[in-house]
Amino acid sequence: MKTTKLLDKLGHLIESPEDLDKQRLKKLRKLIEELKAKQKKLEHDLKSSEDEQDRHRLERSIQVVQSQRKKGHAVYKSMKKKK
């Protein structure tokens, strides 16, 4: 793990702008996937919650995550197109 990290850092020094774009895309995709997982968890919690306030809180969080994912997807697509 640590060697990989070191190699990553070394790679950074000799990378071209295209490589950096590739890395940014990779990070973005990973983050969108993490948000998807978070949304699924929130939706699961919403299904099992009966408290009105709690449901409202969960719905709000889901909407926020949805908006962030939507925004992320748009950026991801436009970056892919540029490539």
Add this chain to the structure above:
Amino acid sequence: MMQRYLLPIVAVLLGYGFWLSASFKEIAAGVALLLFGMFCMEQGFRAYSGGSLERTLRLATDRLWKSLSFGLVTTTLMQSSSLVSVITISFLSAGMLTLAQGIGVIFGANLGTTTGAWIVAGFGLKVKISAYALPLLVFGVILLMQSAKRLRGVGWILVGLGFLFLGIHYMKTGFETYADTIDLTAYALPGVVGLLTYTALGIAATVVMQSSHATLVLIITALGAGQITYENALALAIGSNVGTTITAIIGSVNANVGGKRLAGAHLVFNVATGVVALLFIAQFVRAVDWLSAMAGIAADDFTLKLAVFHSLFNLVGVLLMTPFIGRLVALLERLLRERRPLTDQPRYLSDAALELPDVALQALIKETRHLFRNAFTLIAHGVNLRRADIVSDVDLTQRVAEPGKLIDLDFDEQYALTIKDIYSANIDFVTRARAHASEESGPAFQALWQANAEVVAAIKAIKHLRKNLVHYLGSGNPHIRREYNALRVRIGNVLRQLHSLRDEEAAVAFLSLDDVRVESLEAGHHVRHAVDRLIRDRLISPQMATSLMNDSAYAAEAIDSLVAMTEALYAAAQPAEDPARVDLALDPEELEGLADALRTNDSTVSQQGKADENHQAAR
């Protein structure tokens, strides 16, 4: 006090020496050039700090054997145990290294410093070293004129090596000409007296020069010129090893307790190793003879044999002391206790950390988190909530509805006890760190400055809010009580959300701040709506209404500051092109849009609910 007298005494003695002997002048100039060369090399290696050096140190010190090897390798490469000690102390002070790991590095550095003797004895005295010095100086100065920081770093290292070689050359020729006029071996002292006297002389020389490396080079060149006996040279080497701890002790004066403990470990190791070497000097000499014979070193090559001795007794020291590192840590922690003043003090900041931008940044991030932890409690108490309730799953709406006593809080006193000193130290530290910072790390320090300012802004907003909150929580009017309780829940929930971010992955946690912002916008709208209704229905007085509106604004201010603080802390630790910040975080219009959509949704649902109720009633 000592330094006040030491400097004039040394200056007078040197002046007298220069007047007395040209050779002495040459030797002293050699020492000065050598020390300047070491200074230049340190300067060069510092160009690599602020990133790679610290990262390597962090990766290379997570196990004891790694710490030892790291100390050995870096000191061998840099030829400066003091630079390694300074970096180690700064890491320790910043809480990025444990004391045991730091001790490992120092032990390794002690072994690494012995390579200097090998280089001088094996190479410096055998070849015309000054021939290498001049080209090194030329190339070094050319590189110093470059604008790239790293190239200038190489320039400093080359210039340093050039001066180092030049220094050795002057010392060598100085001793050689000395040998023609005075025979210093006439002052050689045999037996135990000689051993102790020359050990003391070695300590004194190293304390004055503050470099065991310089003392050792001086000893080797003097030994090479036949100006001192081999036995006395061994004692001087032992003395230089003990004397070198003075640099670490001086360096730790301004360091925190961690730095002092490390300097203590340095002292214990070097004194213990010195004592062992003195007690078993005869056995060491025999072992050196045997090892030298095995390695093919001539029996009369005393300079190389001195290098063997220096390495051997330091190696024995490391082997003897390493199993006791745990006990040494316990002993030092018992002897050098952290003084706990009445007010909470910064834990991670030190002058040593300021030397290295990356360490300074990490130390400041930790200290800002420390400030936030204290602010968390003060803000929670400010709105009459217990920290334990916020960090648990307790329903805060239910908790505030329960009748309870007001938390006894002198806000100003608590601010002075838990916030003021840390905040002041952080602002002072960030200002000084920015002066040393590179162009890339400038924005990170700026973000941390903002994070600290936001913490205090949040506290000040809560201080204003608390006055009316205390008043209205005791009010007989249930409506105003309910609205103030809603403000308490709102702040409690934000604190809870910020606390729970610790469990999430950094980027996802950062994006959760958008959730807090939307909630804050929603709550702000709710208060405006509630105030309208309460005034319209004459349920609260106009005075109560204005207080509630002002305090709601304070609550919003505190929440905005807390969110901005968290955001700034995240920004300080992430690269500028981080996708969470650049691509995914929602902008103010998007946040407003979401809050509006949620509100519309809510009112549609409640209108639908009311219509259903009316419909049911009509039936």
